[in-house]
Amino acid sequence: MNTSKAVIIGATSGIGRELAKIFSQKGFVLGLAGRRQQLLLELQEELATPTYIKRIDVARQDDSIRYLKELVTEMGGMEIIVISSGVCFSGRGLDWQMEKKTIDVNVSGFAAMADTAFDFFCGQGSGQIVGISSVRAARGGWSAPAYNASKAFVSNYLEGLRIKAGKMGKDIHMTDIRPGFVDTPMLGGRKSKFLVTPADKAAEQIFSAVKSRKKSAYIPQKWALIAMALKILPYKMYEKL
Numbered sequence: 254m255n256t257s258k259a260v261i262i263g264a265t266s267g268i269g270r271e272l273a274k275i276f277s278q279k280g281f282v283l284g285l286a287g288r289r290q291q292l293l294l295e296l297q298e299e300l301a302t303p304t305y306i307k308r309i310d311v312a313r314q315d316d317s318i319r320y321l322k323e324l325v326t327e328m329g330g331m332e333i334i335v336i337s338s339g340v341c342f343s344g345r346g347l348d349w350q351m352e353k354k355t356i357d358v359n360v361s362g363f364a365a366m367a368d369t370a371f372d373f374f375c376g377q378g379s380g381q382i383v384g385i386s387s388v389r390a391a392r393g394g395w396s397a398p399a400y401n402a403s404k405a406f407v408s409n410y411l412e413g414l415r416i417k418a419g420k421m422g423k424d425i426h427m428t429d430i431r432p433g434f435v436d437t438p439m440l441g442g443r444k445s446k447f448l449v450t451p452a453d454k455a456a457e458q459i460f461s462a463v464k465s466r467k468k469s470a471y472i473p474q475k476w477a478l479i480a481m482a483l484k485i486l487p488y489k490m491y492e493k494l
C-alpha cells in the first residue's frame with residue numbers, strides 16, 4: 254500500500270481509537286476527529302506519528318464537511334478515510350429523538366463524510382473510503398430499528414459509490430466493514446463475552462481488510478456465517494429472536 258495519510262472520524266473511542274493506534278504504528282500521518290476534544294488531545298499525545306486533530310460533530314453536516322476539508326488541508330492530503338462514528342440506542346419502546354439522532358449520525362453524518370471524501374479523491378484520482386457498517390445491516394432490528402436500517406444504508410451506499418467510481422474511471426476503493434460484537438463502550442458493559450471480540454483484535458482485522466482493499470469484510474470472519482444464517486432465516490423464526 255503506497256498510502257501514508259489517513260483520517261479517522263470517530264477516533265475518540267472504541268474501534269476508531271484502536272485503529273488510530275495501528276495506523277500510527279504502521280507509520281501513517283493521521284487526522285483524527287470526534288466530538289470529545291480532550292480525548293483527541295490525549296490520543297494525539299500517545300501516538301508516535303504526526304497527528305492532526307479536529308473536533309467534528311457529524312450530526313451537524315454543514316460544519317462537519319467544512320471541518321473535514323480543513324483537516325485534510327492541514328494534513329497536506331489524505332489517501333484513506335475511515336468513518337467509524339456511530340451511535341446505537343436500544344430499548345423496548347420507540348423514542349423518536351433517539352431514532353433521529355441515529356439517523357443524523359449514522360446516515361446523514363456518514364454520507365456527508367463519505368461524499369466529502371469521494372469528492373476529494375475524485376480530484377486527486379485515487380483514495381479509499383472505509384465505512385463501519387455492522388452484521389446488523391443484514392435485517393431489521395426490533396430493539397433499535399434505526400440502527401439496523403442505518404447500517405444497511407452504510408453498506409448499500411458504499412456499494413453505490415464503488416460502482417459510481419468505476420463508471421467515472423476513478424481509482425477509489427470502498428471497504429464495507431461489518432463487525433459482529435466488539436468490546437467497546439457501544440456494547441454498554443454487556444456481561445457475557447460470548448462472541449465478543451476485543452477492540453484491539455477487531456481493529457487489527459479491520460486494518461488488514463483495509464490494506465488488502467477488500468470490498469467488504471466481516472469482523473471476525475465467522476460473523477459472515479451468522480449474517481448468512483440471519484438472512485435466510487424465515488421471518489416467523491427471525492421475529493422470535
Ligand SMILES: NC(=O)c1ccc[n+]([C@@H]2O[C@H](COP(=O)([O-])OP(=O)(O)OC[C@H]3O[C@@H](n4cnc5c(N)ncnc54)[C@H](OP(=O)(O)O)[C@@H]3O)[C@@H](O)[C@H]2O)c1
Pocket residue numbers: 262263264265266267268269286287288289290309310311312336337338339340341358362385386387388431432433434435436437438439440
Ligand atoms: N461495538 C460493536 O459491537 C459494533 C458492532 C458493529 C458495528 N459497530 C460500529 O462501529 C463504529 C464504532 O463504534 P464503537 O463500537 O467503537 O463505539 P464507541 O466506542 O461508542 O465509539 C463511537 C465513536 O463514534 C463517535 N461519534 C459518535 N457520535 C458522533 C458525532 N455526532 N460526531 C462525530 N463522532 C461521533 C464517538 O466520538 P465522540 O463521542 O467523541 O463524538 C466515538 O469515537 C460505529 O459506527 C458502530 O456502529 C460497532
